[in-house]
Amino acid sequence: MTQALPAWLCAPLDALRAQRDVGRLHHALLIHGPRGVGKALLAEHLIRGLFCKTPDAQGHACGECAPCKLYLAGNHPDARLVEPEIEHRQFAPYLHAIAQDDPDRKADTPRKQRLISIGQIRQLNEFLVTKSQFGGWRIGVIAPAEAMNVNAANSLLKTLEEPGGSTLLMLLSERPSALPATVRSRCRSLSIPAPAHAEAGAWLRSLHPQGDTEQALALSGGAPLAAAAMLDDGRLELHGQALSELEQLLRGRVEPISLAEQWSKVGAPIYIGFLQSWLVDMIRMHSGAGVPSAALARRLQALAQGLDLRELYRRLDAVSEARRLLDRSISLQALLEDLLLGWMPTPRRR
Ligand SMILES: [Zn+2]
Known part of the structure; x- marks a missing residue:
């Protein structure tokens, strides 16, 4: 099922539905x-309301009719998602992963390219001008829109200027200023805005009454859907364990190689x-900025003891490089081993 819509997305969705009604x-x-605010979730709710044959008085999809079932199964023929990682898949499950704003879940899928190519946009253009199979809307989503290269963006202009009937194109973006003005103006x-x-916090508590919602929000940089x-998916719990394991590593109670194996x-x-998030927080603290969770701050401070700003940045660079290499087919265990060896006290480093 699609996630319930958070309160801060209700007004924008109602406004869009009102526009549709007239x-x-x-x-x-x-x-x-901003990241994790719910852009894809909003798009998904709008799409479902447009496809549904028997929406309720507020325009919410019924979840029972044929188009609803097809959409929820990821098989609706009149919707396309264009994103950098995976080209033109039927999109409910993928949009759902984006709606959750879960970079790790997305990182598990193979990444072929970082940019959205002109070929992808041409295919989308063709898709949008063919007849809707359900006789209703034909909908394309581009996420993130700023991933389009210049040629891709240019090839979208004609569709933006002369759309077919009952065509809807949604561009999702964290950085709209990175889009060409020709696209933005059309x-x-x-x-x-972020809530x-x-x-x-109230929305998160309604979903997870027992969960440590404050900690999750703090770790997600305040992005509610990421939290x-x-x-x-249990990552909050995993986070606490991982921090303990890193502490054990520095105390010499666990070997970097076995920890890398376990983590991979x-x-x-x-x-x-x-x-990456720990290093960013360590650098923030080093620079006098606060970290949202006091308990986490204390543990990170202990881990960062004796490390100067230059060393923290060096480690952050190493992590960023490892993140980049995740896209390539190299051993992930070796990648983690290298990173963890970099955390060992000096004599033990490679
Ligand atoms: Zn329906």
Whole structure:
């Protein structure tokens, strides 16, 4: 099932549905806002409402009719997602992963390219002008839109200028300023600002009454959907364990090679993400900035003892490089081993 819509997305969705009801829904929407705010979730709810044969009075999809079932199964023929990693898959499950804003889950899928190519956009253009199989909307989503290269963006212009009937194009973006002005000016802009901390926290608690929602929010940089994903898939718990394991490593109670093996079995991208977030927090603390969780700050401070800013940046560079190499087919265990050896006291380093 699609996740319930958080309160801060209800007003924008209602506004879009009201525009649809009077036939004034713009054919190209640029939905922009910070990471993890729910841009893809908003798009998904709008799409489902448009496809559904028997929506309720508020325009919510029924979840029972044929188009609803097809969409939920990821098989609706009138919807396409264009994203850098995977080309033109039927998209409900993929959009759902984006809706959760879960970089680790996405990192598990093979990455062929980082950019959205002109070929992908041409295919989307062709898709959008063919007849809808259900006689209704034909919908394309480009996420993140700023991943389009210049040629790809240019090839989208004609569709933006002369859309077919009942065509909807949604561009999702964290950095709309990175899009060419020619694209931006042809879309209706819809900004989704981050909710207040209290509102995000209340939403998370409604989903996870028992979970440590504050810690999840802190670790997700305040991005509510990313925090929800951490609580959903047990990554928050894993995070606490990983920190203990790194502490054990520095005390010499566990070998880097065995820890790397263990971590790579669970998922190297997850742990590389943890290392990155810890280093960013250590650098913030070093620079006098606060870290949202006091308990985490104390542990990170102990781990960073004796490390100067230059060394912290060196380690952050190593982690960023490892993150980049995740896309290539090299041994993830070796990647983690190298990183963990870099955390060992000096005499033991390679
Ligand atoms: Zn339905």
